[in-house]
Amino acid sequence: MTATVHIPLTVESFGDSAVMVSVTDDDQRVRRSAIVDLRERLLARRPHGVCDVVAGLESLLIEFDPITTSAIHIEYVVHLLAEMPPAGAVPENAARRHFDIPVVFDDETGPDLAEVADELGIGVPELVERICASRFTISLLAAAMAPMMDGLDVPRAVRRRREPRTNVPQGSIMIAGENAIIQPFPGPTGWRVIGRTPHTIVDIARESPVSFAPGDTVTFTSVSAADARRIDGEFLVAANG
């Protein structure tokens, strides 16, 4: 990341004790990398009164204690931090891993498969083909350490469900927009459920509950239900160790 580029940020009030920071740039990559950079800067210095920082794909929610600071002060600090030269020792491209994840794509594991294909004006086999041809990058860990990925290569952005599903099984592969995510534990989602992996994605009994990190890459490979049964919940590890 170069320090000299001035990236315009907008900071808006988000309730009485949070602000939302977004980057106003036409290039999605600039928006996303600027947010990662700003989050690092905030966490490294942790301004007084900041309780927690929640990164979205292109935005940063900064939660603060409204008694010790205020939205105006946080906005000021965010602009100052954004203008500062980089701290230096930001681990960039540390050790990128690749995960090739087996997925069963059928009506039972992917109840939204047919509807999404229909919406995109393609057949189910083509949709599965395009998902498996997509090379995803993990952008962040979402709910319950779920890997949130970009890189879904389909004709246009996939919409969310009209009404969220309340209980989607663990291992479900879900898509929305140009993103994919894997459900680590059974739970609700508003995303479209298109398949399921037999691997265990998150195991809180392990010292490191997940084997992946933001920046790692992922591809999906279609497997049969019989192949999936043989994997039987085995903990997911990287293809390139």
Added chain:
Amino acid sequence: MSTTIHVTSAGWMTTFQDLGRRDAERLGVPTGGAADQHSAAVANILVGNGYGDTLIESIGGELALVPEGNILVAVTGAPVDVTVNGARVEPWSPVVVPRSQELRIRETGGGMRTYLAINGHVHSERFLGSTAPDPRMGFTQKIGVGESLFVDTSFAGFKRDYFDQPLFRLPSPTLDFPANSWTIDIVEGRALEQIPSMRELLSESTYVVTDRSNHVGLRLDGPVAHPESDDEIVSHGVPIGALEVPHADELIVLGRYRTLTAGYPIVGFATRASLALLGQAGPGRHLRFRWVDHEAAVRKETQRRLSLDGLRFAVREAFDALGFSQP
């Protein structure tokens, strides 16, 4: 000094609890913690503990405990009847439970969650630094009948000739539970620009908490309007108390276990000072919303926090006078 406390009744659901985890959201683990943070903090203050120390949360039914040694406790949250060895004692006040006597807490309706703090350090497992459950990740923290709690406490008991209980009159900032609808203060959200009619709908309608509600959010039945355009919203962080309009005809108020991926239009935010009451709202509860400005929201939160500080000082003075030590 360590004391064992036997659980003789656990109600519908009893867990270890605290004010939640910090800095876990970047790992995708929600902050979690007591849905009614106010009552949880007050319970801890009343027994001389730190605001965020581990305590017990109970939902529905009857919780009963018998300690092997003398303990000092406080019960807050939903309306309850509390007895020690059959004799009525006050909630929202420090209470002595002598060894081998039963503490019984029975919810009388109106709220959802009861908090029980015990003077000292309550032993419990931690996940990412907190004892708050995260059931979605298999960290349930459930406490069942027949189990025991372990507490390190320096409380030595209290005995007078005529009273078993010391007489406290402390300025406890209790929660009010109106019999009819509860009023929740809200500030504006940005989606009001796309759905201007939500401003009036929210201020003039009554919303009902449905049984589809859970720790992620309250799901309310009531009138909503949808934005004209149906643009994809990129997933972003959302504060606790955000009022979202999903594609369906319902209103969602996000709770402490909300997730990043909830990318629906946000029409408002419950104020920090009104989150405690929201954390007590169960299925069937009628809610009304009242628009307030930021200054009013922060002023109420400031008053609430001052009341906690005031209570902390009063407890310290009372405990010093009685010779109770604080952990």
